[in-house]
Amino acid sequence: MSSSPLLKMDRIGKRFGRTVALGDVTLDVRTAEVHALVGENGAGKSTLMKILAGAEIADAGSIEFAGRPFQPREPRDSLSAGIAMIYQEFNLAPHLTVEANLVLGREHAAARVFLAGPISAFVGGGQRRQCRSVLDRLGMRVSLDARVGELGVADQQMIEIARALLGGARLVIMDEPTSALASHEVQRLFEIVRQLRAEGISVIYISHFLEELDRIADRVTVLRDGRTIATGELSDWPRQRIIEAMVGRKVEEMYPRVEHEIGEPLLEIRDLAGRKIPRRASLTLHRGEILGIAGLVGAGRTEMLRTLFGLDPLRGGQAVLRGVRIERFTPGDWNARGVGMLSEDRKREGLAQNLSCIANITLPAVSRGSRFGLIGRRREHAASRDVGRVLKIKWATPRDKASALSGGNQQKVAMGRLLYSDAEVLLLDEPTRGIDVGAKVDLYRAIGELARHGKAIVMVSSYLPELFGVCDRIAVMSRGVLSPALGISELSPEKVMHLAVGE
Amino acid sequence: MSNTPSNPAAQGPNVPRIEAGDRESPFLGVFRALGSILGPLIGLILVITVFGIWQPDSFLSKEAFRSVFEHNYHYVIAAIGATFVIITAGIDLSVGSTMGLASVCCAMAAAGTHFPEFEWQQGLVIGGGVALLTGLCFGGWTLQRGWTRWRACFWAVVSATAAAGTGLAGWRLLSGVSIAPMPVLIALLVGVASGALVGLLNGTLITTLSLPPFIVTLATLGAVRGLTLYITGGIPIPNLPESISKLHYGPWSPWLLGISPNLWITIAVVVVSIPLLHFTVFGRYAFAIGSNERTARLCGVHVERWKTLCYVIAGSTAGLAGAIMTASLGGRPTNFEGLELIAIAAVVIGGTSLFGGEGTVAGSILGVLMLGFLNTGCTMASLSSYVQPIFIGATIVIAAAIDRFRHLGR
Numbered sequence: 001m002s003s004s005p006l007l008k009m010d011r012i013g014k015r016f017g018r019t020v021a022l023g024d025v026t027l028d029v030r031t032a033e034v035h036a037l038v039g040e041n042g043a044g045k046s047t048l049m050k051i052l053a054g055a056e057i058a059d060a061g062s063i064e065f066a067g068r069p070f071q072p073r074e075p076r077d078s079l080s081a082g083i084a085m086i087y088q089e090f091n092l093a094p095h096l097t098v099e100a101n102l103v104l105g106r107e108h109a110a111a112r113v114f115l116a117g118p119i120s121a122f123v124g125g126g127q128r129r130q131c132r133s134v135l136d137r138l139g140m141r142v143s144l145d146a147r148v149g150e151l152g153v154a155d156q157q158m159i160e161i162a163r164a165l166l167g168g169a170r171l172v173i174m175d176e177p178t179s180a181l182a183s184h185e186v187q188r189l190f191e192i193v194r195q196l197r198a199e200g201i202s203v204i205y206i207s208h209f210l211e212e213l214d215r216i217a218d219r220v221t222v223l224r225d226g227r228t229i230a231t232g233e234l235s236d237w238p239r240q241r242i243i244e245a246m247v248g249r250k251v252e253e254m255y256p257r258v259e260h261e262i263g264e265p266l267l268e269i270r271d272l273a274g275r276k277i278p279r280r281a282s283l284t285l286h287r288g289e290i291l292g293i294a295g296l297v298g299a300g301r302t303e304m305l306r307t308l309f310g311l312d313p314l315r316g317g318q319a320v321l322r323g324v325r326i327e328r329f330t331p332g333d334w335n336a337r338g339v340g341m342l343s344e345d346r347k348r349e350g351l352a353q354n355l356s357c358i359a360n361i362t363l364p365a366v367s368r369g370s371r372f373g374l375i376g377r378r379r380e381h382a383a384s385r386d387v388g389r390v391l392k393i394k395w396a397t398p399r400d401k402a403s404a405l406s407g408g409n410q411q412k413v414a415m416g417r418l419l420y421s422d423a424e425v426l427l428l429d430e431p432t433r434g435i436d437v438g439a440k441v442d443l444y445r446a447i448g449e450l451a452r453h454g455k456a457i458v459m460v461s462s463y464l465p466e467l468f469g470v471c472d473r474i475a476v477m478s479r480g481v482l483s484p485a486l487g488i489s490e491l492s493p494e495k496v497m498h499l500a501v502g503e
Numbered sequence: 504m505s506n507t508p509s510n511p512a513a514q515g516p517n518v519p520r521i522e523a524g525d526r527e528s529p530f531l532g533v534f535r536a537l538g539s540i541l542g543p544l545i546g547l548i549l550v551i552t553v554f555g556i557w558q559p560d561s562f563l564s565k566e567a568f569r570s571v572f573e574h575n576y577h578y579v580i581a582a583i584g585a586t587f588v589i590i591t592a593g594i595d596l597s598v599g600s601t602m603g604l605a606s607v608c609c610a611m612a613a614a615g616t617h618f619p620e621f622e623w624q625q626g627l628v629i630g631g632g633v634a635l636l637t638g639l640c641f642g643g644w645t646l647q648r649g650w651t652r653w654r655a656c657f658w659a660v661v662s663a664t665a666a667a668g669t670g671l672a673g674w675r676l677l678s679g680v681s682i683a684p685m686p687v688l689i690a691l692l693v694g695v696a697s698g699a700l701v702g703l704l705n706g707t708l709i710t711t712l713s714l715p716p717f718i719v720t721l722a723t724l725g726a727v728r729g730l731t732l733y734i735t736g737g738i739p740i741p742n743l744p745e746s747i748s749k750l751h752y753g754p755w756s757p758w759l760l761g762i763s764p765n766l767w768i769t770i771a772v773v774v775v776s777i778p779l780l781h782f783t784v785f786g787r788y789a790f791a792i793g794s795n796e797r798t799a800r801l802c803g804v805h806v807e808r809w810k811t812l813c814y815v816i817a818g819s820t821a822g823l824a825g826a827i828m829t830a831s832l833g834g835r836p837t838n839f840e841g842l843e844l845i846a847i848a849a850v851v852i853g854g855t856s857l858f859g860g861e862g863t864v865a866g867s868i869l870g871v872l873m874l875g876f877l878n879t880g881c882t883m884a885s886l887s888s889y890v891q892p893i894f895i896g897a898t899i900v901i902a903a904a905i906d907r908f909r910h911l912g913r
Contacts, residue, residue: 370783
């Protein structure tokens with residue numbers, strides 16, 4: 001392991017409007033090392049990596065790459081310097097062939113006329129041969145003429161890595177690379193990462209799965225609230241210490257337990273099936289219960305909630321609410337029966353960004369408190385303020401547009417909607433994704449209090465400690481099939497992961 | 504993870520109580536309302552000032568202002584309807600055509616009309632058209648609800664067949680019938696109803712087939728104009744009764760309180776539409792759909808229903824605008840060609856965002872007045888009438904740019 005520095009990011013700062021995304025971040029990566037970057041959602045990892053990849057521009061601080069000052073203004077700058085980023089959502093053109101994707105943006109002059117394909121094999125200056133050799137280096141046997149959209153997730157990821165190598169990358173950033181992979185695919189990815197390290201390429205490795213770090217990383221940097229909290233050799237940083245550095249408090253304080261009693265069954269779902277996923281999901285939800293749904297990304301957790309709520313088409317299944325069989329699965333009907341949903345996609349679905357917080361909070365129940373169709377404006381203002389007080393929403397006035405609030409407060413507004421509409425069953429899809437720790441704790445407490453008041457909560461989350469900290473029972477979704485829910489005392493994170501990958 | 508009892512100081516998220524004490528100074532509300540139409544208001548004052556300085560004698564006269572009101576009140580009605588649609592992030596390009604159709608329908612009702620004798624060929628075309636639209640909409644609707652393709656297809660064909668029969672039978676009943684001249688008020692309602700039907704068609708096609716509003720209303724823009732020309736044979740409706748032209752004396756006429764019936768109708772539309780958009784549940788839904796349709800759906804708003812209603816409102820107002828203009832323009836099938844652009848321009852100048860979720864009725868009215876003063880001013884300054892569209896175009900760009908800056912400034 002060489003120790004010569006490759007990258008030095010010094011006192012990096014970045015603001016978005018009123019929100020400080022990065023306060024003071026320092027990161028240094030050595031040549032030929034795997035450097036883990038960890039932190040809670042919203043800690044600033046993505047922003048920092050986007051700055052490095054040229055997708056965002058830093059407000060403050062300096063970057064030194066390979067011994068030279070480096071100021072990326074756009075992604076092309078970073079690519080030509082030798083920094084390649086592999087996003088969680090791949091940047092591939094699914095309709096183009098493997099070869100076309102590999103050479104996209106750097107086609108050989110002649111090949112630009114004929115594009116990729118058999119013709120370019122004659123005029124492309126050995127481009128096709130280069131592509132083939134890179135794929136061989138990664139041990140991939142896919143055809144260069146296969147359409148990328150037809151490949152599996154793991155192969156698509158390898159194409160991304162191959163593209164980085166083809167571009168002469170010296171530093172590869174991987175953002176949550178294992179979140180969509182099965183365990184044997186994770187194994188293969190780790191081998192590739194080790195191979196890259198052996199070839200002298202550095203890797204910045206972002207992951208939520210801390211147990212992976214022991215297998216792959218050399219050093220670790222912990223971010224929290226836009227600051228570098230700690231950095232060091234992984235051997236000096238046991239998992240518990242990393243978690244405490246990430247969270248900034250003892251783990252026990254993170255999940256405030258609110259005593260709640262579990263009552264009679266409220267909602268029963270049997271054999272719910274959507275267009276593709278979920279294939280089969282059954283569960284029974286009781287009053288005063290918090291039921292967690294774990295599983296890999298793409299296993300069908302979100303789709304299950306959406307299908308149940310009538311946002312995605314239903315293929316089959318039954319639901320019984322308070323002993324009454326439900327015939328129509330539409331958001332309007334569920335809403336009228338006291339079932340509400342929180343979307344995982346705050347920006348595009350969760351909130352109407354350019355409407356006021358009042359309008360957002362009262363939307364499912366505007367007609368309540370209205371007379372002859374006229375909205376009682378004073379009532380809704382007062383009620384929104386009460387919701388704000390309960391959830392500790394930070395706003396100047398509830399008339400503020402939702403877009404003016406920080407992520408955590410926006411999520412509280414979306415949650416406040418379910419309080420305002422007095423929903424008895426709350427379907428929460430990743431309720432704490434991308435928000436700061438303080439807001440998380442507020443939301444956990446609110447969820448606990450709701451359970452104490454006899455509401456029933458389904459909570460989908462990709463973050464296992466959160467599920468174990470908050471839920472009474474956990475069910476695991478694996479390839480569209482939901483396992484029976486088990487009490488958290490009968491489960492362990494390892495067991496959940498086993499169920500999730502279907503082993 | 505310990506099961507410690509909760510902190511007693513932490514307040515539980517109970518159902519929020521409604522407190523009577525939380526109230527805000529009414530002045531603030533007024534300021535807020537003013538703030539949202541500040542842009543178009545300044546624009547209007549600017550236009551009046553510029554032309555006032557340029558042509559102080561002719562422009563700052565009672566006649567000039569009168570002429571602006573006289574020539575623009577129907578745009579006010581049409582622009583209000585367009586505002587509802589644009590706030591849902593949609594667009595209605597068929598406004599001008601709808602006005603033309605409504606005007607002709609109103610004139611035919613007022614003058615009396617005779618449906619042609621039944622012909623199989625014509626009946627089949629009508630039945631086929633109705634069947635096609637019904638089948639498409641029904642099929643789209645059922646597919647959206649998650650029906651399988653074969654089931655949706657089957658029922659679409661069934662519904663289309665039923666619709667074809669109904670259309671054919673309806674035409675059979677109507678053909679050969681003579682209709683006596685109707686009273687003016689009923690004739691106006693016929694005009695409104697024809698507009699509402701076009702709106703319903705627009706809304707249904709857009710919501711059931713999830714088509715872009717631009718495409719659907721572009722299609723109806725052409726089709727409705729063609730229909731208008733076809734039913735009139737391209738010539739104005741003859742024998743309009745005297746009574747209908749009494750609707751239009753000009754704004755300061757010897758009628759109720761010295762205001763002509765047409766202007767009263769316009770005032771009524773304004774008085775109804777402002778609270779409808781800004782203070783009712785329906786209005787809130789329109790804003791929510793425009794701001795983020797997916798959020799609205801998540802919150803249980805019946806997006807398709809309310810969106811369709813917005814298009815029906817736009818069609819009805821266009822119908823009303825066309826119908827009352829029959830008083831001064833007569834029932835000519837070529838009336839109001841290209842007027843949709845003025846209505847949309849007025850709405851945009853009035854500060855309503857084409858991206859949806861933001862806008863006011865008052866702003867659209869100010870937008871119409873601004874275009875009106877611009878027009879009158881150009882006429883009085885003896886500028887060529889070819890220059891006016893250039894000015895209007897420039898105004899739209901400036902208004903849209905200001906809107907953009909406002910959003911970027913945040």
